[in-house]
Amino acid sequence: MMRVGIVRFPGSNCDADCARAVREGLGQEALFLWHKTHSLEGADVVLLPGGFSYGDHLRAGAIARFSPIMQEVVDFARAGGPVIGICNGFQILCEAHLLPGALIRNRGIRFRHRDVHLRVERTDTVFTRACCGGQVLRMPIAHGEGQFVADVETLAELEADGRVVFRYVDESGCAAASANPNGSQNDIAGICNGAGNVVGLMPHPERAVSDLLGCKDGLPLFRSLLAAVPEAVAS
Amino acid sequence: MRITPRPGILDPEGETIGRALGTLGYQGVESVRAGRLISMRIEADDEASARDSVEGMCQQLIANPIIEDYSILIEDAE
Numbered sequence A: 001m002m003r004v005g006i007v008r009f010p011g012s013n014c015d016a017d018c019a020r021a022v023r024e025g026l027g028q029e030a031l032f033l034w035h036k037t038h039s040l041e042g043a044d045v046v047l048l049p050g051g052f053s054y055g056d057h058l059r060a061g062a063i064a065r066f067s068p069i070m071q072e073v074v075d076f077a078r079a080g081g082p083v084i085g086i087c088n089g090f091q092i093l094c095e096a097h098l099l100p101g102a103l104i105r106n107r108g109i110r111f112r113h114r115d116v117h118l119r120v121e122r123t124d125t126v127f128t129r130a131c132c133g134g135q136v137l138r139m140p141i142a143h144g145e146g147q148f149v150a151d152v153e154t155l156a157e158l159e160a161d162g163r164v165v166f167r168y169v170d171e172s173g174c175a176a177a178s179a180n181p182n183g184s185q186n187d188i189a190g191i192c193n194g195a196g197n198v199v200g201l202m203p204h205p206e207r208a209v210s211d212l213l214g215c216k217d218g219l220p221l222f223r224s225l226l227a228a229v230p231e232a233v234a235s
Numbered sequence B: 001m002r003i004t005p006r007p008g009i010l011d012p013e014g015e016t017i018g019r020a021l022g023t024l025g026y027q028g029v030e031s032v033r034a035g036r037l038i039s040m041r042i043e044a045d046d047e048a049s050a051r052d053s054v055e056g057m058c059q060q061l062i063a064n065p066i067i068e069d070y071s072i073l074i075e076d077a078e
Helices: A015-026 A069-078 A088-093 A152-160 A219-228 A230-234 B011-024 B049-061
Strands: A004-009 A030-036 A046-050 A083-086 A102-104 A112-120 A135-143 A147-149 A162-167 A188-192 A198-202 B002-005 B067-072
Touching: A004 A015, A015 A030, A015 A219, A046 A069, A046 A088, A069 A083, A083 A088, A088 A102, A088 A198, A112 A188, A147 A188, A147 B067, A219 A230
Parallel strands: A004 A030, A004 A046, A046 A083, A083 A198
Antiparallel strands: A102 A147, A112 A135, A112 A162, A162 A188, A188 A198, B002 B067
16 A cells, blocks of 8 residues: 655645545545654655645745655655655745745736646656656646746756656647746746656646546546555555 | 845736836836845844844745845844
């Protein structure tokens, strides 16, 4: 059985949805990890869920990044453990320097909540192994600070290294200004670290895991985790 | 501490304020950048140690050097 540790910060609000995606979508074990603890409790995967940790004060993710458990999360990530950050979780990963760049206020200032289409740009990360290259997935976004920015050198490096994992596209999988909901540079919706074991994305795959939710396109991402920790699944 | 978006970083808030000013008829506003101001009272032996301390706060938490610059103003050192 794979154990997915979902970190709860004060203000997290997608933690239960993530647990449900893991339990009902994957049939695997989800456990909640309180941010003040110093143990990952043997988790095979660490997931930082969406929400508004610490009320998004100062900058989204800026304070959560210093929560006690983050030291363990950083160590786990540096040792190659799979770490996924969704929405606020992505913001926290950037603030913690586990991923480059930053997420700033959406262009146009508004909180955006709607379905978007993503193109999977890379299939050898812990969160995309069960996807096909170029696959287009539909899932919702819900964020006010989702505009990905990085300096020119960092952006060039991300592109050259193929570390852009998801890009906002239109329904047919093509780039389009109208498909980018927040003004992110290069239509970036999600990126990974050099090793591909840390992945962050703004859209919410956990809100797209059953017919009841209107879409199941988030499931391949969660299924990818099974491929990332095969020994845990087999035992 | 005065925190401002770094040059080159898009500032949607500043742009929106700029557009609103244009709508209100204010002319000649070439660019608007919006930041934040954080004021605090701290106790320190002297101004230099206060500055050191605040500098550390800015670098570690208050500003994100990827997207923001900061400056420090110390007033009323007693």
